[in-house]
Amino acid sequence: MNNMAKTENTELKIVEAATSVFVHKGFDGARMQEIADKAEINKAMVHYYFRTKQKLFERVFENVFEVVAERISSSLETSKSIDELLENITGTYFSVLAEKPYIPDFVIHELNRNPELIVHIIKTRGINKAKLSELIITEIQSRSLKPFDPLQIIVNVLALTIFPFAASSIIKGFIFEGDTEKYDKFVNERRQHIIDFVKSAIFKDQKT
Amino acid sequence: MNNMAKTENTELKIVEAATSVFVHKGFDGARMQEIADKAEINKAMVHYYFRTKQKLFERVFENVFEVVAERISSSLETSKSIDELLENITGTYFSVLAEKPYIPDFVIHELNRNPELIVHIIKTRGINKAKLSELIITEIQSRSLKPFDPLQIIVNVLALTIFPFAASSIIKGFIFEGDTEKYDKFVNERRQHIIDFVKSAIFKDQKT
DNA sequence: ATACGATTTAACTATTTGGTTAAACCAGTT
DNA sequence: AACTGGTTTAACCAAATAGTTAAATCGTAT
Structure with a gap:
């Protein structure tokens, strides 16, 4: 060699x-x-x-996806309750996306542009959706949470967490009129807000 | 002539x-x-x-943005309570985006690519953020809602509504494993779910 | 030192792309 | 019918771009 x-x-x-x-x-x-x-x-x-450009792109895309998926799924494995799940999922996303805020737009855009990529990636990385749903359903029953559809809840948490990073330019521009300080404060407070907001929505007895 | x-x-x-x-x-x-x-x-x-391509693009982008902004802001003007606000904002977005689901990715991506566009657009289209915040603050006080930051609530509603359309390929692929029927059912139920979820989060006395 | 295979470079190619031009066309006006 | 000014077309151009090639370089094993 x-x-x-x-x-x-x-x-x-x-x-x-x-x-x-x-x-x-x-x-x-x-x-x-x-x-x-x-x-x-x-x-x-x-x-x-x-x-080719295409081959190089695929390598890059899989890498980027890998890094996020790795950290997310490993943090999900350990969650034993809704509370832990919320802490873990928001915590992981915020630590990844604070560093690399451009990832959501990149992944969303390229996946919309070329949906076949998804099929390819799902084969290697199946998200344990069933396991998550199960946990939520169990918790709904055992702790008398409000009976929301678990999948809607999962999408809610993803939306609340990821959207502000994907649309950061819009939020910064329209809602904070370009004021970066206010926007940074907003992002810093957001992780806890999401946890409080979701708990407030799904627990019958208010925990906030 | x-x-x-x-x-x-x-x-x-x-x-x-x-x-x-x-x-x-x-x-x-x-x-x-x-x-x-x-x-x-x-x-x-x-x-x-x-x-030039650039000039044509600007015309198109403003048009697309215009159509959405027009319908959103006119529907917001009339909202006198949080309940109405929720109905109006989700209703408008869902009716626009069910028809043109590609808009969120388009707007987000192009605005991230070229943030100067925002400045240009904000000049012509200021969203009445102050008015919205005021309404929410008033409601928080008069109806004893949970004291969440109004701006976080606004972003929450936008996130819950827009994200599934922006990331439709991901949700369809990863959460519904490509099953279009299940995904369509999910989207159909989602508008009401968002309303219930947000109300459940912000009202102390559960209304659901 | 030399032969060998992997690595690196400069020069090149074919194609695509945004944009231009000059001439043709078409509908009113005189 | 000839003129005029906006509209449309075919042919063209220069720059950019992904990809190629053949020769040079470099490290290592013999």
């Missing part, structure tokens, strides 16, 4: 550069030359390692 | 074709040739009427 360290290093540099470009500009807006420049290599190298 | 009917007709055809292309493929993915083909005219005509 030959010098592998160099290879892996170059490949990594390409993936990192490509991630940054794809994630901010989308597949259609991304340029192979910009990726090469950002990785400080010749454009031909990008093709040498990944052949 | 010359034949104006023809002009307006061509211009309209271009805008309609451009809307359909931009809205589904985004600015970067859209092709002037495809717009011309869809409008059944020569590509040069598109440039004759709008000079």
